[in-house]
Amino acid sequence: MKKTWLLGLGFFSISLTWALYNAFVPLFLDDYLKSAAMIGFMMTIDNYFAIVLQPWIGHRSDKTITRYGRRMPYLMFGMPLGAVFATLIPWHTGFVTLILFMVLMNLSMSLFRAPTVALMPDITPEPQRTKANGVINFMGGIGSVLAFGIGSQLYGIGSYVPFLFAGVVMIICLLVLKTVIREPAALGLGLAGQAMANEEPKPQIRIKDQLDKTTVLILAAIFFWFVAYQGVEALFTLYGTKQVGMSDAEASFSLTFFSLAFLLFALPSGWLGARYGKKRIISIGVAGLFVIFGAMIFVDSVLWLRVLLIVGGIFWACININSYPWVVATGREESIGTRTGIYYFVSSLAAITSPPLLGWLIDVFGYPALFISASAGMLLALGCLLIVPRERQRVGQDPFDQTPVGMK
Template sequence: MKKTWLLGLGFFSISLTWALYNAFVPLFLDDYLKSAALIGFMMTIDNYFAMFLQPWIGHRSDKTTTKYGRRMPYLLIGMPLGAVFATLIPLHTGLVTLVLFMMLMNLSMSLFRAPTVALMPDITPEKNRTRANGIINFMGGIGSVLAFGIGSMLYGIGSYIPFLFAGIVMLGSMFILKKVIKEPILLESHPDAKRSGPPVRIKDQLDRTTLFILGAIFFWFVAYQGVEALFTLYGTKHVGMTDGEASFSLTFFSLAFLLFALPSGWLGAKFGKKKIIMIGVIGLFLVFGSVVFVDSVLLLRVVLIIGGIFWACININSYPWVISTGREESIGTRTGIYYFVSSLAAIVSPPLLGWVIDTFGYPALFISASVGLLLALGCLFGASSEERPAGKGPLDRTPITVE
C-alpha cells in the first residue's frame, strides 16, 4: 500500500497537467480559431502520437531490462520533457508556436504514461488491483481538483502560472518515484528471466471479451473526452459563465470522482468489476441526459457531482478489468492497448461533438455524450465478467530486484 500511494504521485502529476491542458488550451485556441469543431480537432492532434506510441512503448516496456527496471527508464526521459513543454504552452507567440508546444508536450507525455500505469499491476497482487487503482486514481483526482480549483485562481493572476506549477510538480514527482520505487527486473542470465508461457503478441490479446471491453471503453471515453474538452466553451457560451467559473465548475465533477475513487475500488473488488462499471455507465447516461434541462449554475454543479461519482465506478474498475483478462507477462502490452483505445476516442470525440455543436447548438453536446454511453452499455452486455488466470503473481515477488 505504501508503494501504491507513492506511485500515485505519478498519476497526480499526469492528471494535474492534463486537466490544465483540457481546461485552458481551448481558450488559447479560441483566440485564433472561431469554430468549435476546429478547436476540438486541434485538441486531438496530440492523441495521434499517443495512439501509436503508447501501445508500442507499453509492449516494449514488457521486454525492457535495465538497472533502473522495466518501466522507470521511460519515466526518466518523458517526465522532464513533458514538464518543459507544458510550461512553454502559455508562452506561445502565435498559433504556430502554440500548436508546436502542444504537440511536443503530448509527445513527451506519451513516452511515460503507459509505463507509469503498468507499474501498478507490476507491484500489486491481482486481488488488490481494483483497490490499488482506486488509490492511484484518488491521487490523480487530487491533481484534477487542484487544476480546476487552484489552477483557475492562478490563471487569473497569469495564464502561465498554472502550467509552470504543473511542470514543477511533474519534476518533483519524478525524483520521488525514482527514489522510492525500486523496480524488480529479470536478468537475461537468470533461469527465471524467461517467463512461463509463449511470447506476448498484441494480436493474441484481442480475444472476444477483451474486444467487447475495449468497445465499451471507446464509447464511454467518446462521451467523457468530448464533454471534458468542450465544457469550458459550453459553460461560457451557453450557460453564460466566465472562463474561471466554467473551469471551476469541473472541480465539482473531479472532486466527486476523487472522493468516490477508493469506495469504487472496494465495490469492484467485492461485487465484481463489470457490475460496478455497468452501474456507473447507466448512472452517467442519466446524468448527461439531464444536463440539457439545467440552466442554473448551482444545479449544474450539483449534477456534475453526481456524474463524478458514476464516472469513478467506471474509470476505477475498467483498467484492472482489462489487465485481469490477460497474462501477467502482458501487463505493459494490454496497458498500451487500453490507452490506444482511449486515445482513439480522444481523437474522434472532440471534433465530432464540436461538429454536433456547430450544427445543432451547445445542448447537443450532452445528448451526444449520452448516446456514447448507451453504446458502451451495449458492449458491456457482450463482455464476459470472467477473468482468466493471470499466471504468476506481481513481478516484485521474483527474487531479483534493484535496490
C-alpha cells in the same frame, strides 16, 4: 499501499501538467489563431500522439530489459524532457516555436504515460488493483484541483510560472519514484529474469494476440462510454449557456461538481470493484450514467443540474476506476504494458471522435442532442458489457481461473 500512494505521484504530476497546459496554452494560441476550431484542433495533439505512440511504447516496455526495470527507463527519459519542454512553452518567440514546444512536450509525455500507469499492476497483486487504481486516480484528481486552484495565481505572477512549477513538480516526482519504486525482479528483467528464476520463457507478446473476444468487447464498451463522457465534458459549457440559460461562469463552475464527486468516490469505487467485481460495478456506473444523461434533457434548473452532475460523478468513478484494471486482468502479466497502450489508444480515439461528432449532432438537431447522444453512448456500452463473459480472476501467470472476484 504506501508504494501505491507514492506511485500516485507520477499520475499526480501528469494530471497537474495537463491541467495547466489545457488552461493556458489556448491563451497563447489565441495570439496567433482567431479560429476557435483551429485552437481546439491544436489542443488535441496529445490524443494523436496517444493513438500512434502509446500502444507501441507500452508494448516495448513489456519487452524492455534493463537493470532499472521495464518501465522506469521510460520515466527516466520522458519525464525530464516533458518538464523541459513544458517549461519552454511560455518562452516561445512566435507561432512556429510555440507549436514546436507543444509538439515536443506532447511527444515527451507520450513516452512515459503508459509505462507509468503500467507500474501499478506491476507492483500490485491482482485482487488489490482496483483499490490501487482508485488511489492513483485520487492523486491525479488532486493534481488537477491543485492546478486549477493555484494556476491563476501563478499565472498572475508571470505566464511562465505555472509551467515552471509543473516542470519542477515533475522532476521531484521522478526522483521520488526512482528512489522508492522497485519493479519485480523477474518482470523487470523480462525473459532474462525468468530464465534466472528457473522458469520457462514465455512467448513474445504481440498486440494482435491481446484482442480476444472478451478484450474487444471491453474495449468497445470503453470507446462508447468515453465518446459519451468526452462529448459532455467538451460541450457542456455551450449546453449550459445556450440551452439552460446559465452564464459562462455558472456553466464552467458546474462541471466542478462532477469532478469533485469523482475525486471523492475514487477510493470507494476501487474498494467496491475489489469486493464485488469490476464488471458488476462498471455496469452499475454505465447504467447510472445512462439514466443521469437521459434525465439531463428534462432539467432546466441549475440546482438540479448540479445535483445530477454530482450523482453522475459518482457513477463515472465506478466506471473509470475499475475499467483499466479490468483490461489488464484479461491478459497475462507479461502483457501489462501492451494492454495499457491499447487502453489509451481506445480512450484517445474516443476523445478525438466525440467532440466533432456530438457537435455535428447539436448543429443538426439542437442542444438536447448532446445528452440524447451521450445517453445512447452509455446504452451501447452497456450492451457490450452484457455480452462480455462473466468476470474471471487470473492466478499467477495463468490466463484465468474460474473463481469469481470477491470469492477468495
